[in-house]
Amino acid sequence: MSDENHTLPYPSADSEHPTLVIPGGKDGGDAGATPPKRARKRWPWVLLIVVVVLAVLAVAAELIARAVLPGIVRGMVIEQLDLPADQKLAVEADGILIPQLIGGTLDTLHLSTDSVTLEGITGAVDVTATGVPLRGGDLASASGTIRIDESQFTSLLSNTELPIDTVTLESPNATVAGSVSVLGLAIPVSLTVTPGVAEGDLELTPVGLTVGGLEVDADQVGSSLGALGEQLTQTQRICIADQLPAGITLTGLQIDESEAVITVDVDGAIATDQTLLEKGTCP
Structure with missing residues (x-):
């Protein structure tokens, strides 16, 4: 071979010719990629909604009980004492009613009227009873x-x-x-x-x-x-x-x-x- 066709040497690796890194390669990996977001846990919110719904239902049940109970008690008292059907009688119960109704006993019950006749004596009556059984007693x-x-x-x-x-x-x-x-x-x-x-x-x-x-x-x-x-x-x-x-x-x-x-x-x-x-x- 003559000197006119000599082989040229490879260029040296220097700062002017940096080595390129192929993305996803075995050696380079995916260091710059953003990791996938984790799915947020929704069960605390679901639990909160359930608690709120139950609280609303409990309040509604309590209001219904307080609206219905006076009429029931009034009817029982009028029947027991043989009072006139139009007898005015205010009824009020203390405490939270739902647990008491479930237990079958009212803790405290207030009864009052401006005028009632009992055995010939007429007057205003205010009575407080405790431990009132709802199923008799x-x-x-x-x-x-x-x-x-x-x-x-x-x-x-x-x-x-x-x-x-x-x-x-x-x-x-x-x-x-x-x-x-x-x-x-x-x-x-x-x-x-x-x-x-x-x-x-x-x-x-x-x-x-x-x-x-x-x-x-x-x-x-x-x-x-x-x-x-x-x-x-x-x-x-x-x-x-x-x-x-x-x-x-x-x-x-x-x-x-x-x-x-x-x-x-x-x-x-x-x-x-x-x-x-x-x-x-x-x-």
């Missing part, structure tokens, strides 16, 4: 108040021997007025007493007395009217059990302006024992 406990006016309070005093024609209530006392016969003459008498309760009986404690329009003391009355005078100046105990349902016991009484407020305790068996709804008896 005795109440755990019950108590309340009965507010009566002067005419109804006069009826409660029918068993006393005091001369009573009228009764005036003015807190904290009651004034009973009537007349007594002395030597064939009718003498007007007015006795002011502080009402209370003793062992379930109505108690009247005298605090003032007028005879013939004149205020007198106890000694004068005792000497001039004899046994009647002593009766007028002594504390009177009056049984009124025969004017109330047998399941109701008096625990307190006070005069509030022109009304008598009677505090009562109710036998829990009154819900199942019909005899406790009938009038009681006095010894």
Whole structure:
């Protein structure tokens, strides 16, 4: 071979001629590629939606229960006590109702009315019962108040021997007025007493007395009217059990302006024992 056709050498690897890297090659890999995004977990959102739906349903059920329960309880009370069909009666239950309804017992139930007649006594009644079974049974406990006016309070005093024609209530006392016969003459008498309760009986404690329009003391009355005078100046105990349902016991009484407020305790068996709804008896 001649020098005119000599073989040229390969160019040296330098900065002017860099080696190209083929993408995806075995040695180069895919170092610059963005990794695929992971799918977001949706179950927390689904769980949240389920919880919200359940909460809404629970609230709706509670509202429905509170709307329906008063009518049911009112109907049961009216039937049990043989009250008029149009008797107004407010019913309110404490606490969350749904668990109580499932358990079959109401924790606390409030019943109130501005006017109701029980065994001939008419007044405003407010009663709170606890442990009220929805499927029948005795109440755990019950108590309340009965507010009566002067005419109804006069009826409660029918068993006393005091001369009573009228009764005036003015807190904290009651004034009973009537007349007594002395030597064939009718003498007007007015006795002011502080009402209370003793062992379930109505108690009247005298605090003032007028005879013939004149205020007198106890000694004068005792000497001039004899046994009647002593009766007028002594504390009177009056049984009124025969004017109330047998399941109701008096625990307190006070005069509030022109009304008598009677505090009562109710036998829990009154819900199942019909005899406790009938009038009681006095010894």
